[in-house]
Amino acid sequence: MVTIKDVAKAAGVSPSTVSRVVKDHPGISSDTKRKIRKIMEQMGYTPHVAARNLVTKRSYTIGLVVKSAVHEAVLNPFFTEVNFGVSEACRTKGFSTIMTAAEDDDSLFLEVKNLISSKRVDGFILLYSKENDPVIEYLTSMAFPFVVIGKDVMNSGDAIHVDNDNVQAAKEMTELLIAEGYEDIVMVVDNDVFAVSQDRIAGFEQAMASNGLSSKCKVVQCDKDESSIERMLVDLFDHTSPQALLTLDGVLNARIISRLYQMQIRIPEDVATATFSESPLTKFAAPPQTVVDIYPKELGKEASNEVIMLIKDDNRLKRNITVPTRIIERQSTKKEEEKG
Amino acid sequence: MVTIKDVAKAAGVSPSTVSRVVKDHPGISSDTKRKIRKIMEQMGYTPHVAARNLVTKRSYTIGLVVKSAVHEAVLNPFFTEVNFGVSEACRTKGFSTIMTAAEDDDSLFLEVKNLISSKRVDGFILLYSKENDPVIEYLTSMAFPFVVIGKDVMNSGDAIHVDNDNVQAAKEMTELLIAEGYEDIVMVVDNDVFAVSQDRIAGFEQAMASNGLSSKCKVVQCDKDESSIERMLVDLFDHTSPQALLTLDGVLNARIISRLYQMQIRIPEDVATATFSESPLTKFAAPPQTVVDIYPKELGKEASNEVIMLIKDDNRLKRNITVPTRIIERQSTKKEEEKG
DNA sequence: ACACTTTTTGCAAACGATTGCATTAAAATC
DNA sequence: GATTTTAATGCAATCGTTTGCAAAAAGTGT
Numbered sequence: 113m114v115t116i117k118d119v120a121k122a123a124g125v126s127p128s129t130v131s132r133v134v135k136d137h138p139g140i141s142s143d144t145k146r147k148i149r150k151i152m153e154q155m156g157y158t159p160h161v162a163a164r165n166l167v168t169k170r171s172y173t174i175g176l177v178v179k180s181a182v183h184e185a186v187l188n189p190f191f192t193e194v195n196f197g198v199s200e201a202c203r204t205k206g207f208s209t210i211m212t213a214a215e216d217d218d219s220l221f222l223e224v225k226n227l228i229s230s231k232r233v234d235g236f237i238l239l240y241s242k243e244n245d246p247v248i249e250y251l252t253s254m255a256f257p258f259v260v261i262g263k264d265v266m267n268s269g270d271a272i273h274v275d276n277d278n279v280q281a282a283k284e285m286t287e288l289l290i291a292e293g294y295e296d297i298v299m300v301v302d303n304d305v306f307a308v309s310q311d312r313i314a315g316f317e318q319a320m321a322s323n324g325l326s327s328k329c330k331v332v333q334c335d336k337d338e339s340s341i342e343r344m345l346v347d348l349f350d351h352t353s354p355q356a357l358l359t360l361d362g363v364l365n366a367r368i369i370s371r372l373y374q375m376q377i378r379i380p381e382d383v384a385t386a387t388f389s390e391s392p393l394t395k396f397a398a399p400p401q402t403v404v405d406i407y408p409k410e411l412g413k414e415a416s417n418e419v420i421m422l423i424k425d426d427n428r429l430k431r432n433i434t435v436p437t438r439i440i441e442r443q444s445t446k447k448e449e450e451k452g
Numbered sequence: 453m454v455t456i457k458d459v460a461k462a463a464g465v466s467p468s469t470v471s472r473v474v475k476d477h478p479g480i481s482s483d484t485k486r487k488i489r490k491i492m493e494q495m496g497y498t499p500h501v502a503a504r505n506l507v508t509k510r511s512y513t514i515g516l517v518v519k520s521a522v523h524e525a526v527l528n529p530f531f532t533e534v535n536f537g538v539s540e541a542c543r544t545k546g547f548s549t550i551m552t553a554a555e556d557d558d559s560l561f562l563e564v565k566n567l568i569s570s571k572r573v574d575g576f577i578l579l580y581s582k583e584n585d586p587v588i589e590y591l592t593s594m595a596f597p598f599v600v601i602g603k604d605v606m607n608s609g610d611a612i613h614v615d616n617d618n619v620q621a622a623k624e625m626t627e628l629l630i631a632e633g634y635e636d637i638v639m640v641v642d643n644d645v646f647a648v649s650q651d652r653i654a655g656f657e658q659a660m661a662s663n664g665l666s667s668k669c670k671v672v673q674c675d676k677d678e679s680s681i682e683r684m685l686v687d688l689f690d691h692t693s694p695q696a697l698l699t700l701d702g703v704l705n706a707r708i709i710s711r712l713y714q715m716q717i718r719i720p721e722d723v724a725t726a727t728f729s730e731s732p733l734t735k736f737a738a739p740p741q742t743v744v745d746i747y748p749k750e751l752g753k754e755a756s757n758e759v760i761m762l763i764k765d766d767n768r769l770k771r772n773i774t775v776p777t778r779i780i781e782r783q784s785t786k787k788e789e790e791k792g
Numbered sequence: 793a794c795a796c797t798t799t800t801t802g803c804a805a806a807c808g809a810t811t812g813c814a815t816t817a818a819a820a821t822c
Numbered sequence: 823g824a825t826t827t828t829a830a831t832g833c834a835a836t837c838g839t840t841t842g843c844a845a846a847a848a849g850t851g852t
Contacts, residue, residue: 156569158566158569158570159570160506160570160571161502161511161570161571161572162501162502162503162505162506162511162571163502163506165502166500166502166503166506171501171502189529189532191532192529192531192532195535195551196553199551199552199553200553203552203563208550208572209550209551210548210549210550211535211539211549211551212539212543213536213539213540223543226498229496229497229498230498230499230500230501231500231501231502232501232548363732366732366736367736369736369738370736370737370738370739370740373738373739374739392703392706392733393732393733393736396706396707396709396710396733397710397738398709398710398713398737398738399710399713399714400710
């Protein structure tokens with residue numbers, strides 16, 4: 113293994129000089145820089161990160177904390193895209209990423225504490241957010257750099273959030289449905305306590321209200337398992353005749369349309385469907401789904417940049433970041449036009 | 453920050469003793485162990501990994517190298533599941549994971565070399581495999597520990613592979629289709645050069661042959677973009693009338709059934725569909741798809757365990773691991789029965 | 793009580809970088 | 823040419839562990 117001393121010796125300089133060349137320190141003459149760079153190249157020298165981390169007291173690593181149960185995350189392409197966005201952005205800034213996922217809150221909390229105390233990470237990106245989260249509280253109390261992707265239910269103010277404007281997104285999507293001529297619109301949500309649900313519901317309700325459809329505004333909640341979904345749908349179509357279903361997210365939507373298919377309820381002829389979070393599940397569905405693209409990769413990228421800034425600059429002023437969304441209209445909501 | 457010296461001082465022993473307690477060295481009396489453990493607990497001591505890595509010359513980190521272009525990986529739940537399997541298995545063995553994905557071969561190769569020379573990882577798991585891969589060659593030449601998930605086209609012999617028996621899986625799936633009464637079966641593949649394609653095609657052909665259906669055995673290839681898929685399908689159904697489509701993998705299958713829907717070709721009434729790699733895309737499709745579950749999480753887990761063994765034991769004898777598969781039969785191939 | 797094991801612990805030298813400060817060399821000023 | 827200023831480099835301590843070897847303590851048998 114070639115160390116800094118080796119190249120120093122080969123170049124006839126001290127290790128300090130080599131070290132300074134590596135980080136392009138201004139105090140080194142460009143002659144020596146050139147010379148040493150060449151030698152480093154020839155000898156194939158790469159700094160030993162552990163050694164550097166030890167003295168700089170930095171790990172140059174970001175922890176990506178995924179809250180949702182593993183099988184949930186696997187289901188949800190949203191997660192993967194965020195992950196890629198984070199990895200990519202971190203890498204271009206010289207940071208590594210290390211992912212932590214855990215089924216239960218306690219082991220997740222432990223893992224986070226451990227990553228910190230063993231100096232394995234310099235900052236965190238939290239991929240969830242719920243009320244009174246112990247991890248958020250802990251990180252805040254330690255003044256440890258972190259940002260949250262998603263929004264806090266009770267926007268605690270301390271944490272930095274990177275998120276879409278979910279109220280606005282839901283509003284726009286609802287407006288689109290109304291514009292297409294749908295009035296009996298039902299919003300279907302699961303029973304998670306994440307803030308995203310509340311925001312999207314709020315947007316839906318606002319849009320309905322401002323179009324004089326408050327009376328038709330309906331929100332139903334259901335568990336994620338097959339039978340709950342079925343029960344909910346049977347109930348819905350037995351007692352009412354909704355014209356459109358606006359589902360909280362792409363995964364839930366996929367299960368619903370699968371169920372609708374089996375109930376022989378056609379989309380969009382019998383009912384229109386629309387949802388949030390673009391993915392193969394919406395894009396390649398039968399029929400392709402109208403959806404709000406929330407740009408998860410962008411969320412990951414912004415979060416990474418922000419947390420790295422936080423790490424590098426202690427008293428950087430905190431600021432939330434909103435990533436824009438875009439509606440993709442597809443066949444699942446096209447009332448008039450022919451299929452295909 | 454509390455260091456090993458702090459707890460040594462507090463316990464009235466030397467740092468060496470504390471260090472040995474941490475790793476449960478046999479030479480320390482259980483009395484002192486108990487005492488020191490208590491103190492560590494009280495003071496909240498966690499070893500500084502960089503310091504440890506520096507002296508042990510280990511990083512306790514595994515590099516997960518993802519070859520497929522990012523958008524491919526995002527599409528494919530297979531990747532996410534492998535990723536989780538790897539992270540989980542590594543964590544339980546005290547290892548971290550660091551993921552590397554790159555669009556082009558060159559930057560990926562560079563990244564791998566860099567991870568090694570900066571001593572950031574102790575071993576690799578490669579999530580792809582193709583002929584004459586420079587990364588595999590490099591790692592082999594360096595005798596750097598790694599395992600490959602998937603199989604080499606020309607089973608180079610040197611590398612350790614963790615894979616399913618794809619020939620067998622395809623054979624079983626084909627047998628099932630034949631048993632259901634389908635004879636004109638078309639296998640649809642993309643134009644990737646990964647070994648998995650060849651294996652599944654081989655299995656398909658073998659099963660067809662051994663059932664006297666060699667003459668009906670047909671394999672078509674198409675690009676992944678929408679228009680190629682459409683062209684392929686139109687061509688297929690214009691000139692022939694296949695009874696069943698066996699698709700190379702779940703993502704391609706999803707696109708195909710989406711297209712079939714738009715062409716108003718019903719599944720399974722007009723054509724049956726089946727594919728490989730269970731995921732939400734197959735499970736929540738309309739109709740739910742018959743599929744071979746290849747247990748990606750298990751692949752990740754086995755790969756992790758194996759590479760960690762390699763790291764810990766230089767002259768561990770190399771051995772390939774085969775993870776079993778399972779067929780899940782769903783409506784997409786059910787000829788006789790009623791839907792729902 | 794002595795010599796001799798065996799068990800338990802400590803010493804001190806690594807590991808490979810970084811960085812404040814001192815130093816030397818070169819350039820600038822008078 | 824002497825003195826001051828500036829630029830370029832080196833010294834040496836430090837980061838927090840690990841570990842081979844030596845030493846001390848405890849136990850054993852006579």
